[in-house]
Amino acid sequence: MQTTDTTYDNVSHVNYGFQHEEQRPPPFAPPSGINPALPQYHGPQNPQYVHQNSPPQYFSERYSPAQSLHQYTPQTAPVNTHRTVTPGPYLDVNPVHKASRRKKWPFILGIVITLLVVAGVIAVVLWFYGIFDCLQGRRCKTDEKCVSFSQWCDGVQDCPSGDDETQCSRLFGSDYLLQMYSNMNQKWENVCSDGWNDNLGMQACEEMGYERNTYVGYEEIYSRASTDYMLVKTDSLGSSNLTGFHSKTSDCPSNKAVALKCIDCGRNSETRIVGGTMVTSKGVWPWQVSLQISRRHLCGGSVITPYWVVTAAHCVYENSDARDWTVYAGYLTRTEMQLATGNSVSRIVMHNFDPRTNENDIALMKLNLPLTITSNVRPVCLPNKGMYFTAPRECYITGWGSQSSGGSPSPTLQEAKIQLIDRTTCNSRPVYNGQITETMICAGKLEGGVDSCQGDSGGPLVIKENSLWWLVGDTSWGDGCAFRNKPGVYGNVTYFLDWIYEQMRRY
Known part of the structure; x- marks a missing residue:
């Protein structure tokens, strides 16, 4: 996690959150402008539980020149006035052309009728095979029964x-x-x-x-x-x-x-040092956990119940065997964790994550044994329906990620105060040029200097409301760390809420 006041203009590490030999598959931008800009909190997803073969390793370097964020004013097309003709008795100057246009109507009408007939035949075929037999209801997921x-x-x-x-x-x-x-x-x-x-x-x-x-x-x-x-x-x-x-x-x-x-969540000890970046008390962010393989910190995560942890899908995409992972909760330093046992993982549930675009970058870990809830280990609150978090809302990120792009993980838990950034701004050409979808949210500072980094992936982005802390995002990706016009991108937890509850019910 980088929390300097220096502004950088060079982009190096693409997906800064993942600590996997300092690299992980980079996001490849879809064509500009194809993603919706405004909707943020909508309906359920179709979950898939992915345990796939390891994809080929990608280099996590991408050059994308940072630019200043400009304000664009839509330009109205000029009106062509010199060819405008006032209606009058001499307007019909070429009746031959009008007659030729009239002769085309039977041909056009024939095409329209043919298309309608074809559409009708297709509809009958679909109806025959049961495609439209559930218009007055919904299908059950398991056996496709219409109810x-x-x-x-x-x-x-x-x-x-x-x-x-x-x-x-x-x-x-x-x-x-x-x-x-x-x-x-x-x-x-x-x-x-x-x-x-x-x-x-x-x-x-x-x-x-x-x-x-x-x-x-x-x-x-x-x-x-x-x-x-x-x-x-x-x-x-x-x-x-x-x-x-x-x-x-x-x-x-x-x-x-x-x-x-349903659960006592979102409360902490409130002993944070104002303006500080190093966390000095275990109870400040009691939901923050370290996810490790072979005692090596790879990602962060957030406790939401004694059994369940939210993290990023890209953290487990190449390491989907639950037996490889250990969760460490209630610690500030990585040295402490080296001497601790940690909690083993019984199941990993991953959304239908797309490693090329980082779409649906969220996953759940279920522990074999529940965490013991103390003042140092507590769940964060999942946002409820009807809660809307909009820019420039103040929020916090935490983690053991590196403090410079490409650096080593921090030995001590770090925190940083940032702001939500509007999706329209984040999708503008100087920033991420249409890559931000409704499954993502942006947060950071456009001027750079404060950001999450490698090793922070999967960790919490939280906002305080009504005296409680709410999990708004999980650290996902970004171009470099703390570069100008390249803020952090986080999984939109509010968007994934129904999916999270569905997995908790199922398992």
Whole structure:
């Protein structure tokens, strides 16, 4: 992690985050302008669990001259006035040409009719082979069974794997509002606190993917996020379940919603030295871990539950055997880790990562044994739906990465304060020229001097909100370290939220 005030203009190491003989496959830029610039926090992904053969080694050097960031003003095309003709009786000066154009219409009409007929035949064939037979529903992931929308989230398992009854509840905003999906109204609604209890709370947390023993509790809060509430059903014996039904506000006597806390996360010791770059207390960033093979630090990671760690996919792309990895949590120096045992890894789950573009650069590690939660080892909070982090929001990065491009890893945990950078700015020509997709976010300083570097990959990019720290990104890639107009690029954790919960539920 580089935290100098010097501005650099030469680009050397392409993917600064990965410590693999100081190199890893570089990102190859897609053609300029093909990636969307604005959307940042959207829907779920289709996960794949990749355990692939090692790809060929790429050089991690790429030359890309740094340039000053310019502001571009769109130019309006000039109006051609000298050929503009005022309508009048002498406008039709060439009736022969008009007649020839009229003769083309039957030919054009014939082509259109032919295309429509061909499209109709294709549609019938697709319908015959079952392509369009699920327009009024969704398919189960395991056996491709079509289940109607009214059967999703209705409390009855219609998919063999239960796909239709997962992801039916979620947490919203920094207040942890519990919301359930109404299949009747096709929207998310707050859960009314009337009739709610801790048993229901633990059940809801388990269905999202958290372990039962991490459950914290719930609160009743007034909410302006929705005027409708979801109530839990109670059977004749008085027991409750999470199957809800739609109700107007007047049917929720308390007019209060459930705020559910599934895990104690995002708290630290707050003993950070202002303006410092070396971390001096173990409790400052208690979710930061070191990921090592044969006692050699390769990447960083973030604790999200006692069993689960978030890191970057490129860290495990060439080393996907979980038995090779050891996780070290609660340490400041690499010397301490040399004397420690660490935690073994039972499973690695990688997104469908593209090593050429660094698309979907996120992975999860599940530990064989859970971490012991102390003041020095704590999970960071996953961002909830409805939380939006926009530039120029202040954030922090941490890690044992090198303090200069191509240098050796830092012996002590380092920290740096940076800012989020708008995707439009980051995709401009002087910066990354269209390489930043919705699975990525930019953070750093355009003037250079402060950045993550080799060895910081997979580590946390965090933001503080509502007195808690939230995991916004995992360190992914960049051109060099701390160069001008080449800020760090991070995996967009908010974008991957549904994928993360899906893996936690599945495993």
